[in-house]
Amino acid sequence: MQHKNKRAHTRRRFIKNAAVLAASPAMIGQHPAAPRQQVIHHVFFWLKNPDAEADKKELIAGLKTLKAVPQVRQLLIGTPASTVKREVVDNSFQVSELMYFNSTKDQDDYQVHPLHKAFVEKCSHLWERVVVYDMITDSTV
Template sequence: MKSILKASLIFLLIMNVSEIQAQEPNPEFDHHFTHVVYFWLKNPNSAEDKKAFLTSLKNFMSKSEYAKTKFIGEPAGTSRDVVDGSFTYSLILTFPSKDIQDKYQKEPAHVKFVEESQHLWERVVVYDSVGL
């Protein structure tokens, strides 16, 4: 059942991104490689932890030389059986290729973000996909 829910979430995310792209063209969105990350903070009700996490994440995003689309989100408050709103923050990044995404994984800004923020989260889930 979990794998069906995960597959459904991925499909819905892809469909929503595609629909948004059809309505509002964004030259920054690259359909070649999408990196979607969900973070569950250890203390999601701590304003201090949330501020520290977002400050680090936004700093990283401003310095990333490889990521094109840079979307930071939080649960939308939708309530349907297929929606998992248990995460604290989401991150959607796009890249022109897997090779560029591989470089992003090692770039100093990304490494620094992980080092300074990993103590704040209890769980991270990543979905990587390539465009059709």
């Protein structure tokens, strides 16, 4: 009988501890499943000399410096993928960058940050066209 009571006590302790652990994020106001909005900044570059590999490398090197801007949560840099050609796919650009920010304020601060201004000043001679898509994620999805 003592063995059964010990097992029941252990089981009750486990359930109590599990309940405390499950409730703790809510108690501190940060539920792990709570949706979080973010701002995504996607920029496409068309080079003045689209076949100049040196220009592409210089632009990519310049883009990499933007990772040091504190508001930039994540930076991805790439070139067009060799995916199946479809009418809805535009892969006419040479370089693209994708940035993640925590808020529109962070994205606004990034725009006036000295490193961003230096990048534009140093690299703008390389491109003939830039298209920007800014998006705030929908926290209800």
